[in-house]
Amino acid sequence: MSGSKRMILYAAEILIGAALWIMPFFPDGGDYVRGLGSGLVVVGVLQLVRNIRYVTDSEYREKADISVNDERNRYIAKSAWAWAGYTFVLCTAVGSVVFRLMGKRELSAAAGMAVCLLVSLYWISYVVISKKN
Amino acid sequence: MKNRIEEMRRERGISQEELAKCANVSRQTVSSLENGRYNPSIMLAHKIARLFGAAIEDVFIFEEE
Numbered sequence: 654m655s656g657s658k659r660m661i662l663y664a665a666e667i668l669i670g671a672a673l674w675i676m677p678f679f680p681d682g683g684d685y686v687r688g689l690g691s692g693l694v695v696v697g698v699l700q701l702v703r704n705i706r707y708v709t710d711s712e713y714r715e716k717a718d719i720s721v722n723d724e725r726n727r728y729i730a731k732s733a734w735a736w737a738g739y740t741f742v743l744c745t746a747v748g749s750v751v752f753r754l755m756g757k758r759e760l761s762a763a764a765g766m767a768v769c770l771l772v773s774l775y776w777i778s779y780v781v782i783s784k785k786n
Numbered sequence: 787m788k789n790r791i792e793e794m795r796r797e798r799g800i801s802q803e804e805l806a807k808c809a810n811v812s813r814q815t816v817s818s819l820e821n822g823r824y825n826p827s828i829m830l831a832h833k834i835a836r837l838f839g840a841a842i843e844d845v846f847i848f849e850e851e
Contacts (some may be wrong), residue, residue, distance in 0.1 A: 719806075725815040725824050 660775040663704060666697035742771055788847040792820040794838045807835050 670693025673686050707714050720726060749764035795805055800807040802820075806813045809828065818824035821835075826834065826846075 703812065717811055719810060723812045723815055723831055725818060726812065726826055728824075 656704060660701065660702050660708075663697045663701040667701070668696050670694035670697055738771065738775070742768055745771075787825050788822060788849065790845055790847070791816070791834065794845065795820075798838070803832075805850065806838050807838070827848065 670690045673689075673693065704717030707717055745764045745768050749761050749768065752758075752761035754763060791805075802813050802816045806816045810814070810833075811830065815824065815834070819826055831842050831846055835845045838845060
């Protein structure tokens, strides 16, 4: 995505965040929506500032491009995601059992479903990626 | 995988930073390659060998386990 398109995206993020903060249309989740709006505004501003630097500073742009495309960085990121996924499945599966033993059926069911969803997503991703390669 | 990246780099008077810039990778990647902590892809190995004007097998030493 080009620098100018990113600017538009981040500006939209800030506007949507501001709109969520201003509009009190949600009677039950008003605070949650306001928090979401604040988060969007903050993240949008930070991304915008970083993007301005990316567009105006050629040295920073070069470093940023190398950092993103560097194969070792990509390998580390993929490995980190893999470990995060394994750990998440393990902790959630254990959590599901613990919640059940504590008598918290809904939490146990939610944890169990989260594990099933992640394993299903993994299986689908594996099939799709293996067909492409 | 063992390699002669550091040796060949010093022979040519190139810094890690300069080699990283030429190979389009970060300086940390060059450092990890030299320490043997990271094995490059075939594309990166080929790029580095070409930068040194050498064959891949002269730069990277493949040893059967």
